[in-house]
Amino acid sequence: MSIVARLPRRTLSLTEEEEAAPPTMELTGRRRMTAEERGTAATIFQEFRADRRHREFVVGCLNCGECTTGCPAARFYDFSPREMLQIAQNGDATTLWDAMQEKIWACCQCYTCNMRCRFGNDIAGIISVMRELSVSHGLESTRRTLAPFGRSLTLLMTVGTQVASDMIQPDFFRDWGPFATGSDKVWQVSAEVMRKAIPSDVLQTTRSSWEVSVQTSLELFRIYEETGVLDMLRGLDPDLTEMLIDIIEERREEFVEARERFQDQLAGQTGPVTTFSG
Amino acid sequence: MLSANEIRKVVAERTAHQKGTGKRVVDVREEMERLEERGELVIHRIRPENRPVEASTLFGWTKRIPTDRLWHHKSCGQCGNIPGYPSSLLWLMNETGRSYLNEPHQTSCTAWNYHGTATSNPVALAAVAARNFHRAYETGHFPLIHCGTSFGDYKEMRKLLVENTEVRHKVREVLRKMDRDLVLPEEIVHYSEWVHAMTPEILARQRYPVKGIIATVHEPCHYYKMVPEDAVYDDAIYAGQRPAVPSGILMALGATVADYSTWYDCCGFGFRHILSEREFSRSFANLRKIRPMVEEAHADVAITSDTGCVTTLDKSQWIGKAHGLSYLLPVLADVQFAALALGAHPYKIAQVHWHSSSTEGLLTKMGIDWRTAKEEFQEYLRALKAGATPELLHPAHGEIETFFAVNKGQVLPEASGPAPTSASASAPAAVPAVGGPAK
Ligand code: SF4
Ligand code: SF4
Numbered sequence: 001m002s003i004v005a006r007l008p009r010r011t012l013s014l015t016e017e018e019e020a021a022p023p024t025m026e027l028t029g030r031r032r033m034t035a036e037e038r039g040t041a042a043t044i045f046q047e048f049r050a051d052r053r054h055r056e057f058v059v060g061c062l063n064c065g066e067c068t069t070g071c072p073a074a075r076f077y078d079f080s081p082r083e084m085l086q087i088a089q090n091g092d093a094t095t096l097w098d099a100m101q102e103k104i105w106a107c108c109q110c111y112t113c114n115m116r117c118r119f120g121n122d123i124a125g126i127i128s129v130m131r132e133l134s135v136s137h138g139l140e141s142t143r144r145t146l147a148p149f150g151r152s153l154t155l156l157m158t159v160g161t162q163v164a165s166d167m168i169q170p171d172f173f174r175d176w177g178p179f180a181t182g183s184d185k186v187w188q189v190s191a192e193v194m195r196k197a198i199p200s201d202v203l204q205t206t207r208s209s210w211e212v213s214v215q216t217s218l219e220l221f222r223i224y225e226e227t228g229v230l231d232m233l234r235g236l237d238p239d240l241t242e243m244l245i246d247i248i249e250e251r252r253e254e255f256v257e258a259r260e261r262f263q264d265q266l267a268g269q270t271g272p273v274t275t276f277s278g
Numbered sequence: 279m280l281s282a283n284e285i286r287k288v289v290a291e292r293t294a295h296q297k298g299t300g301k302r303v304v305d306v307r308e309e310m311e312r313l314e315e316r317g318e319l320v321i322h323r324i325r326p327e328n329r330p331v332e333a334s335t336l337f338g339w340t341k342r343i344p345t346d347r348l349w350h351h352k353s354c355g356q357c358g359n360i361p362g363y364p365s366s367l368l369w370l371m372n373e374t375g376r377s378y379l380n381e382p383h384q385t386s387c388t389a390w391n392y393h394g395t396a397t398s399n400p401v402a403l404a405a406v407a408a409r410n411f412h413r414a415y416e417t418g419h420f421p422l423i424h425c426g427t428s429f430g431d432y433k434e435m436r437k438l439l440v441e442n443t444e445v446r447h448k449v450r451e452v453l454r455k456m457d458r459d460l461v462l463p464e465e466i467v468h469y470s471e472w473v474h475a476m477t478p479e480i481l482a483r484q485r486y487p488v489k490g491i492i493a494t495v496h497e498p499c500h501y502y503k504m505v506p507e508d509a510v511y512d513d514a515i516y517a518g519q520r521p522a523v524p525s526g527i528l529m530a531l532g533a534t535v536a537d538y539s540t541w542y543d544c545c546g547f548g549f550r551h552i553l554s555e556r557e558f559s560r561s562f563a564n565l566r567k568i569r570p571m572v573e574e575a576h577a578d579v580a581i582t583s584d585t586g587c588v589t590t591l592d593k594s595q596w597i598g599k600a601h602g603l604s605y606l607l608p609v610l611a612d613v614q615f616a617a618l619a620l621g622a623h624p625y626k627i628a629q630v631h632w633h634s635s636s637t638e639g640l641l642t643k644m645g646i647d648w649r650t651a652k653e654e655f656q657e658y659l660r661a662l663k664a665g666a667t668p669e670l671l672h673p674a675h676g677e678i679e680t681f682f683a684v685n686k687g688q689v690l691p692e693a694s695g696p697a698p699t700s701a702s703a704s705a706p707a708a709v710p711a712v713g714g715p716a717k
Pocket of ligand 2: 063067117123
């Protein structure tokens with residue numbers, strides 16, 4: 001006799017509470033969308049289909065599965081690049097919305113799928129387009145996914161390098177073992193001294209990947225302002241965006257003051273170093 | 279899968295599917311020439327003083343690799359976690375008498391962020407690339423890209439800037455606001471290609487034979503899976519079926535480069551994953567990369583040529599013990615391995631102490647006296663702690679450079695025309711203006 005047959009037979013019925021408030025899950029396991037979410041999903045779908053990259057990246061699909069066979073994310077997540085491509089090609093607002101809640105973030109952006117696809121689809125690229133839209137529309141699921149990236153985004157926006165040696169703190173990176181931080185515990189000196197032992201002055205900082213000049217960081221911020229990146233970030237995290245603007249304002253003041261301080265040395269200079277105003 | 283023949287076949291099949299879509303494999307460098315003639319961009323040309331060496335790419339196209347007067351485009355991950363990677367490269371340049379600039383006037387390509395969090399867009403990425411390209415150009419030094427992802431991203435951005443008029447015009451408009459304009463390098467060059475081009479000079483200085491060392495290579499995905507036509511292949515290396523770098527230098531030095539079944543898999547970095555979903559990164563790195571490297575190939579060392587790959591493969595192993603995976607295979611960048619073989623100090627230059635999987639067994643096998651070197655390093659740290667001046671591979675920048683991207687006696691290439699005969703630095707000069715608006 002199989003084990004199933006020995007299980008007691010039970011009849012289930014809805015409780016009173018369940019009768020009063022029907023479940024918010026659809027049969028597929030998906031949460032029912034609110035009217036507002038349906039509106040956002042429709043807008044996202046329109047923007048997605050209107051993006052020039054949709055035309056360029058989505059060519060067609062043989063349904064061969066070559067992309068998924070080589071996909072690292074498909075081995076560990078409920079995720080498939082073939083599904084992503086087919087949603088991009090044939091999906092509607094709801095299926096796109098669904099994919100954007102979680103699945104798109106499984107991708108490692110390794111480009112193995114692109115390399116294997118005989119149709120020449122840019123699957124990694126179309127996943128990035130979906131991600132961009134989830135950021136610019138400030139989806140709640142995206143906020144949650146990107147919540148741990150505050151420091152990284154601050155570095156990126158203000159100096160253009162997204163990691164720093166002082167981010168690799170033993171408490172957060174315990175799984176990397178005792179040597180990961182060039183550790184002061186092992187070598188009996190501070191992290192600052194460990195950095196001083198790197199034989200290039202620009203690499204000796206602990207606060208970013210390398211020292212970045214004020215002019216360079218201001219030029220970068222100008223790029224973010226002019227290309228809509230700051231607006232994207234505002235959609236995701238308005239508080240962080242305001243903080244970044246404050247940091248950059250201070251840096252601009254510092255830059256203007258430095259121009260006076262170094263005016264003699266700058267006298268013989270030409271090009272952006274003399275004309276860029278911050 | 280993913281051998282050169284197969285990639286070429288996939289590309290050919292794509293072309294058949296894409297008839298009528300206007301997409302085809304083109305040599306973007308030819309279109310750059312046309313745009314330069316129209317005054318829409320300046321090509322940063324490789325000149326005689328860059329001492330170029332020719333290599334061949336996937337489709338047999340010639341790629342010129344500059345070996346001198348280089349502008350180091352550092353990688354944000356390597357400098358944060360594995361500083362021995364850039365310092366070994368700078369050391370090799372000093373040893374081989376190559377000149378370079380390693381400046382604070384560079385941003386990263388910002389593509390780690392884009393591929394991890396998507397808080398950017400292609401116009402911004404293209405403008406970031408172009409700003410760095412322009413800075414390299416105005417110093418008269420040719421950009422050398424340290425990172426696999428920056429290399430892949432810059433190949434994509436160069437293509438985008440050439441093929442998409444709207445993006446190009448927008449980027450030029452942004453660049454003008456900082457008194458810069460659109461300059462695209464004749465070649466996008468990854469540092470491992472420099473190592474490849476410098477192989478004879480590196481071999482001439484080899485101090486430790488590495489015969490008997492079994493190395494497994496992890497080919498960084500963004501080196502050859504993004505814009506594959508720009509990757510260097512060589513018929514003498516894997517019969518031209520896999521990228522020539524970084525395997526070529528290992529073979530030339532005398533190491534045995536051993537094969538393993540998952541060579542084409544990614545490392546598990548995932549951009550976002552390595553910071554906030556390391557369960558994935560370490561599972562993938564241990565099960566799909568390190569285990570086959572050790573169990574199939576009996577590797578002594580894993581070698582790669584990208585920041586994220588070194589980090590993921592190295593740092594993911596320690597926790598493997600929790601699952602009975604106690605491999606602790608040393609992971610190094612090709613430049614660290616080459617520098618060690620030439621006698622670079624393992625701690626002061628190759629900075630092996632930043633690596634999670636101990637390299638000391640490997641150093642012993644290479645015949646390197648790491649115990650003495652370690653004592654020297656400890657002594658050096660004590661001196662630094664007491665206020666000693668750090669030893670540097672190149673002069674430190676002045677205080678003014680904390681603020682300003684100053685002129686440096688740069689030799690500015692002409693937009694076109696003959697190259698100057700002297701490689702020496704001349705007086706500062708203005709950057710030639712990029713021509714008028716598009717016709
Ligand atoms: S780029 Fe993303 S979808 Fe494509 S193979 Fe890599 S992880 Fe999978
Ligand atoms: S490899 Fe290309 S054609 Fe095949 S299933 Fe994936 S997307 Fe479709």
